[in-house]
Amino acid sequence: MFDSLIRRRAKRPAEVDAAAFDSTNVSLSLAVPRPPERRTEDRVLPTLRVAKLTGRLGEQLIRIRNMSAGGVMADCARCPPVGDEVKLEFNGQSIPASVVWIRDGLIGLKFDQGVDLGELLAGRKPRHGFRPRPPRLEVGCGATVKLKKLYYKVEVHDISLGGMKVGPIDEYCIGEKVVVVVESLRPIRGEVRWYSERRAGIVFDKELSFDELAEWVGKRVELASLKAAFKH
Incomplete structure (x- = not known):
């Protein structure tokens, strides 16, 4: 076994x-x-x-x-x-x-x-439909969520290969198809799966590749380091 x-x-x-x-x-x-x-x-x-x-x-x-x-x-x-x-x-x-x-x-x-x-x-034993979620990286960056003809300016709170948490956004978005545009990442298609306190969880239609997400995180770290060095 x-x-x-x-x-x-x-x-x-x-x-x-x-x-x-x-x-x-x-x-x-x-x-x-x-x-x-x-x-x-x-x-x-x-x-x-x-x-x-x-x-x-x-x-x-x-x-x-x-x-x-x-x-x-x-x-x-x-x-x-x-x-x-x-x-x-x-x-x-x-x-x-x-x-x-x-x-x-x-x-x-x-x-x-x-x-x-x-x-x-x-992983953890399933309870009430729970399954271990993919590892998520906590980030704080802006993004645009397009839902039909509406555009939301949101903050990305965390991101994984398969989804992200964003806010603020409206509750009626649950179940809707969206396109998320984050700086330095390609537009990502997905669906709003949950909503709580003006934050929403978006599951991507197609997962990001490991290299794509790792490169994006690396660029953000480099940019943050440059900004910190410039301040000093």
Whole structure:
């Protein structure tokens, strides 16, 4: 039973070499996964699990390549220094960890305590229709929401690969199709799924790619750093 948990591979068109696809590897070992001797740059990464990393550099999404009961190895665009304490958010759980190694855009994180892999991979047990939501990045930027012939100027409170929370907006928007325009991102089509206190949750018709969102977050961090430096 656990074999299927250890390694999953999605079916792909026959003309594509199956070795070109990666999925997250899971190990029962307490050791932190180590970096590979050599990286292949032309691999397609459709099935790597995504988590949120929070540390001194703020929040960012990472792609987990290998996971054990003791830690993870992941793709990381902005790696915190070795020794930094961080938090990994995965399947609705927040796990304290520390950076133990960095190499060529990969990062090794050691959990402060060993984790129950079965519980972690399964996520929280469903209750009243609840399912663990994808990791969301808290942001504070402006956007425009187009609904039919109406345009709302809103603030984006958080964003994930599959949706975002915006406000202020009107309650009658629930169930409506919208187009969201955020600076430096392509227009995103979606649907308003919930409303509370003038804030709404929008689910995208098509998920953003990991690279697209990571690049956007990186640009925002760089811009914020430049503004801070200019003030001083």
